Amino acid sequence: MTLVDDAYVRAEAHGFGLSCEVPVGRLLAALAAALPPGARVLELGTGAGVGTAWLAAGLLPRTDVTVTSVELDPQTAAVAATGDWPSFVELRVGDAVEFLRAAGHGYDLIFADCRGGKTEGLDRTIARLNPRGTLVVDDMTEIDGWPDDFKAAQRGVRRTLVEHPDLVSAELDFGSGVVVSVRR
Ligand SMILES: C[S@@+](CC[C@H](N)C(=O)[O-])C[C@H]1O[C@@H](n2cnc3c(N)ncnc32)[C@H](O)[C@@H]1O
Numbered sequence: 739m740t741l742v743d744d745a746y747v748r749a750e751a752h753g754f755g756l757s758c759e760v761p762v763g764r765l766l767a768a769l770a771a772a773l774p775p776g777a778r779v780l781e782l783g784t785g786a787g788v789g790t791a792w793l794a795a796g797l798l799p800r801t802d803v804t805v806t807s808v809e810l811d812p813q814t815a816a817v818a819a820t821g822d823w824p825s826f827v828e829l830r831v832g833d834a835v836e837f838l839r840a841a842g843h844g845y846d847l848i849f850a851d852c853r854g855g856k857t858e859g860l861d862r863t864i865a866r867l868n869p870r871g872t873l874v875v876d877d878m879t880e881i882d883g884w885p886d887d888f889k890a891a892q893r894g895v896r897r898t899l900v901e902h903p904d905l906v907s908a909e910l911d912f913g914s915g916v917v918v919s920v921r922r
Contacts, residue, residue: 741791741798745821749786752817757788758851761913762876767796769847769872769918770803777803780845782834782863783852784809787818793849794827801826808837810854835859844868850875857891860898864905867921875899879915 742763749757758766770779770793779797781789784807793805801824808830809815815831823829830837834854839862846868850856855863856875867873878896880889899907899919907919 741795741821741823742788745786745788745791748817748821749788752786754786754814754817756785758792758849758876759913762874762916763788763792765910765913765916765918766792766849766874769874770794770796770805773797773803773846775802777846778843778868779803779805779847779849780841780866781805781807781849781851782837782855783807783850784815784818784829785851786814787821787823787829789849789851790818790823790827790829791821793847794824797826798824804828806830808832808834810834810852835862838862838866841866844871846871848873856895857888860895864898864902864921867919869921871921873899873905873919873921874916876916877914878909878917879911 779793790807797803804826806828810833812831819829834852844866850863899917904922905919907917910916
């Protein structure tokens, strides 16, 4: 079984329902495949490891790019850790915003997929994006059932990314709704 199939099976087996959808995963894999030698990838919110698996799958067989993924919940992180990950994947347990604060360098591709670093602390995520680096967020298509505060937070993320003077952003109307932003 491939890394990606394995991750979806793992998520399902543990009842984890927040994994990224296949179209978003394909986008992550394609963006990862385009990265220059020695690049760094960061995922905020590992979940069961589906996004991580798409990123790693886009990179293999090369091993010169690091993929770091941060998960706040230790139980969820433990589920992701059962994956058979390539050596360039590093899974961290902790708060995404704290991780961004402490990070000693920038990243070339960031998938911001949790509250920390997206609806809270998005400025820190943007600050860690290298020049020509790409930031991906999903779940940007508004759903009727969303609580009002969540809707407002998501709209704030969209506005920040689309209007940011240092970013060139595109809104993609597929999957759960995606914004891709590249740092000038
Ligand atoms: C949408 S899911 C991530 C799905 C995963 N990126 C994927 O593509 O399969 C969000 C995850 O972020 C975690 N999370 C929530 N707040 C966080 C934070 N402040 N820092 C790190 N992880 C966080 C949640 O526990 C959850 O597992």
